[in-house]
Amino acid sequence: MADRVDKARKVVGKPLTLSEKILYSHLWDGDASKGFTRGKDYVDFAPDRIACQDATAQMALLQFMQAGKKNVAVPTTVHCDHLIQAKMGAAIDLATANKSSHEVFDFLESVSNKYGIGFWKPGAGIIHQVVLENYAFPGGMMIGTDSHTVNAGGLGMVAIGVGGADAVDVMAGMAWELKFPKLIGVKLTGKLSGWTAPKDVILKVAGILTVKGGTGAIVEYFGEGARSMSCTGKGTICNMGAEVGATTSTFGYDDSMERYLKATDRADVAEAANEIREHLTGDDEVYANPEKYFDEVIEIDLSELKPHLNGPFTPDLATPISEMAKKAKENDWPIKVDWGLIGSCTNSSYEDLTRAASIAKQAVDKKIIAKSDLGINPGSETIRFTAERDGLLQIFEDLNATIFTNACGPCIGQWDRSDRKGDERNTIVHSFNRNFSKRADGNPNTHAFVGSPEMVAAIAISGRLDFDPTRDKLLNEDGVEVMLDEPAGIELPPKGFDVKDPGYLAPSEDGNKIAIKVAKDSERLQLLEPFEPWDGKNLFDVKLLIKAFGKCTTDHISMAGPWLRFRGHLDNISNNMLIGAINAFNKKTNLVKNQITGEYDAVPAVQRAYKAAGIPTIVVGDHNYGEGSSREHAAMEPRFLGVRVVVVKSFARIHETNLKKQGMLGITFANEKDYDLILEDDTFNFVDLESFAPDKPLNIEVIHADGSKDLIKANHTYNESQIEWFKQGSALNLIKMHSVA
Numbered sequence: 001m002a003d004r005v006d007k008a009r010k011v012v013g014k015p016l017t018l019s020e021k022i023l024y025s026h027l028w029d030g031d032a033s034k035g036f037t038r039g040k041d042y043v044d045f046a047p048d049r050i051a052c053q054d055a056t057a058q059m060a061l062l063q064f065m066q067a068g069k070k071n072v073a074v075p076t077t078v079h080c081d082h083l084i085q086a087k088m089g090a091a092i093d094l095a096t097a098n099k100s101s102h103e104v105f106d107f108l109e110s111v112s113n114k115y116g117i118g119f120w121k122p123g124a125g126i127i128h129q130v131v132l133e134n135y136a137f138p139g140g141m142m143i144g145t146d147s148h149t150v151n152a153g154g155l156g157m158v159a160i161g162v163g164g165a166d167a168v169d170v171m172a173g174m175a176w177e178l179k180f181p182k183l184i185g186v187k188l189t190g191k192l193s194g195w196t197a198p199k200d201v202i203l204k205v206a207g208i209l210t211v212k213g214g215t216g217a218i219v220e221y222f223g224e225g226a227r228s229m230s231c232t233g234k235g236t237i238c239n240m241g242a243e244v245g246a247t248t249s250t251f252g253y254d255d256s257m258e259r260y261l262k263a264t265d266r267a268d269v270a271e272a273a274n275e276i277r278e279h280l281t282g283d284d285e286v287y288a289n290p291e292k293y294f295d296e297v298i299e300i301d302l303s304e305l306k307p308h309l310n311g312p313f314t315p316d317l318a319t320p321i322s323e324m325a326k327k328a329k330e331n332d333w334p335i336k337v338d339w340g341l342i343g344s345c346t347n348s349s350y351e352d353l354t355r356a357a358s359i360a361k362q363a364v365d366k367k368i369i370a371k372s373d374l375g376i377n378p379g380s381e382t383i384r385f386t387a388e389r390d391g392l393l394q395i396f397e398d399l400n401a402t403i404f405t406n407a408c409g410p411c412i413g414q415w416d417r418s419d420r421k422g423d424e425r426n427t428i429v430h431s432f433n434r435n436f437s438k439r440a441d442g443n444p445n446t447h448a449f450v451g452s453p454e455m456v457a458a459i460a461i462s463g464r465l466d467f468d469p470t471r472d473k474l475l476n477e478d479g480v481e482v483m484l485d486e487p488a489g490i491e492l493p494p495k496g497f498d499v500k501d502p503g504y505l506a507p508s509e510d511g512n513k514i515a516i517k518v519a520k521d522s523e524r525l526q527l528l529e530p531f532e533p534w535d536g537k538n539l540f541d542v543k544l545l546i547k548a549f550g551k552c553t554t555d556h557i558s559m560a561g562p563w564l565r566f567r568g569h570l571d572n573i574s575n576n577m578l579i580g581a582i583n584a585f586n587k588k589t590n591l592v593k594n595q596i597t598g599e600y601d602a603v604p605a606v607q608r609a610y611k612a613a614g615i616p617t618i619v620v621g622d623h624n625y626g627e628g629s630s631r632e633h634a635a636m637e638p639r640f641l642g643v644r645v646v647v648v649k650s651f652a653r654i655h656e657t658n659l660k661k662q663g664m665l666g667i668t669f670a671n672e673k674d675y676d677l678i679l680e681d682d683t684f685n686f687v688d689l690e691s692f693a694p695d696k697p698l699n700i701e702v703i704h705a706d707g708s709k710d711l712i713k714a715n716h717t718y719n720e721s722q723i724e725w726f727k728q729g730s731a732l733n734l735i736k737m738h739s740v741a
């Protein structure tokens with residue numbers, strides 16, 4: 001690495017940020033021979049490893065199976081965490097999941113075994129905590145089929161969330177392509193104290209940058225404030241960088257990372273990192289004059305930072321808790337809090353649990369009965385086992401909390417709420433990262449707010465959204481007014497981490513003989529058929545399927561929760577396509593006009609009718625279309641059902657790439673206002689697709705029902721090789737051609 005960083009510094013001709021050091025030392029072609037233009041040049045990288053979670057791994061591995069390879073080319077792991085529903089508590093819920101999803105777990109286990117992939121069983125933990133504990137390392141580069149892969153930035157990595165098809169490239173021994181990111185520097189001064197936690201740093205950053213402010217950029221944190229924070233705290237900050245659209249976030253190597261590596265049994269990695277310490281952080285000149293080296297700089301004084309709650313319905317609506325009472329009243333947010341949920345890949349470390357437990361313990365000691373229900377998802381079996389040994393889980397149980405499985409659970413709608421609300425308005429607070437409409441429990445009227453684990457604990461105890469523990473008193477069982485003291489946490493377990501069965505299965509040395517079976521009549525798994533190549537002609541008579549209004553995240557395009565069960569079956573999961581998107585013409589979800597019959601019906605039904613009639617269609621969208629998840633189903637479903645084009649004001653990074661990989665045309669209005677020209681009965685003609693080329697806008701005729709016509713232009717970001725994916729029908733078709741050759 002030292003050598004490669006030196007060479008990179010020479011060709012770039014100036015001091016380097018940490019992000020650049022990692023990027024330039026992972027070039028597919030080896031040593032850097034020229035500097036790249038940020039935000040412009042496509043660059044081939046060679047990531048060190050790959051991680052996949054069960055909900056995305058199914059599609060990723062179904063594609064990899066078509067690639068004709070014997071083994072994965074780089075170390076890869078699969079983690080079973082998304083398919084476990086939270087209901088009764090860990091023991092019963094895990095047994096239920098093992099039964100109801102055994103077909104999928106067995107499939108993932110046997111494919112992993114065959115192709116040399118490490119397999120983490122259901123209950124072993126949430127992908128990103130397990131990766132941080134076992135695989136992440138300073139200066140490394142990894143990709144993962146989950147948008148929160150970025151969590152590993154807490155250990156000084158450049159870790160990036162991708163769609164399955166991107167992971168398949170790397171598994172198949174090919175380069176991974178990324179547009180060289182822009183760089184945002186966040187200088188942290190001061191020190192966190194009292195009720196303020198690492199979570200508040202990212203809640204604040206989200207408020208500043210908004211859900212799309214980080215698009216195409218790496219966020220690099222530095223300064224004394226960064227060094228004073230724990231490694232898992234840094235992980236929290238990087239994790240939620242996904243919520244500002246950032247490509248990833250990272251921190252320079254420091255003592256907190258060394259402590260964490262040693263505590264997680266990787267003293268050897270710490271030693272190796274210590275030897276090249278100066279290369280594992282940005283150059284001094286960069287941090288001394290950040291404005292000169294970053295595209296944008298934000299400064300946050302941790303000593304001044306206040307605890308926040310972000311929400312509802314979007315993670316960037318940041319409110320300091322001191323202002324919550326006023327804001328909640330103004331906006332008529334339900335004040336009573338029904339649930340507090342602690343966990344998710346964002347905030348489920350040992351330190352997080354100790355800080356939340358320090359609040360929970362006070363409630364018990366001071367005789368306060370918790371007013372809201374409380375649920376906990378530990379991040380991994382190692383954390384759970386250690387927290388149980390150290391009496392932390394008992395503290396929560398004394399407060400009547402339910403300890404759910406070490407898994408995503410309510411964070412991804414895998415939650416059978418005991419107090420089911422139908423579509424009643426209600427409020428929950430959680431330490432997760434996402435709070436899009438319907439995400440946790442499927443109810444569009446659940447107002448979900450994101451906060452630190454200790455704040456979630458305090459609010460759950462008070463039962464009120466407007467509770468400010470720094471100021472407000474609570475009435476205890478004896479009618480006495482009491483206050484909660486500030487939280488206190490323990491960075492790493494003083495007696496060390498411990499675990500009986502971490503839940504890991506190493507792959508077999510020789511997987512050749514292992515046969516993968518997928519039952520023909522399975523409703524959960526379906527082998528893939530290649531998509532049709534492009535016929536090379538212009539596209540005419542393309543009908544509007546839906547013009548989506550406002551926020552359209554991947555949760556709107558391909559909902560999770562109950563639909564997670566079909567993630568391995570393209571035909572079945574396609575029945576959820578765009579059912580959450582709001583139709584701009586009637587402001588309803590899942591009700592669009594079928595231009596053949598003039599009738600209104602569900603989006604997937606209308607699209608299947610167009611498909612049956614051989615009519616190509618187009619989806620129109622607003623800004624940051626495809627925000628959120630890495631799930632490539634949001635691109636494969638429209639592709640499978642015959643949508644040819646998605647034209648929007650702007651895309652979220654992963655989704656745009658996913659569309660390209662699956663052979664779709666994902667383009668943006670050259671003039672944003674043209675979105676307003678699109679009417680419900682429109683037909684589109686792509687008159688110069690035949691000369692589709694990099695940097696050349698496409699011309700589109702929009703024909704309205706009254707025969708009038710608008711001519712609009714659309715931009716695109718396809719380079720030569722991406723146009724090849726479009727031509728061949730998908731990137732995978734291209735890999736297959738090369739494998740055969």
Ligand code: MIC
Binds near residue numbers: 145148560629631
């Ligand atoms: C999420 O948090 O939305 C998920 C579920 O982890 C997704 C992946 C998926 O949809 O399977 C993500 O963030 O990429």
Ligand code: SF4
Binds near residue numbers: 127
């Ligand atoms: Fe799982 Fe939630 Fe993290 Fe996604 S954000 S990986 S669903 S815990």
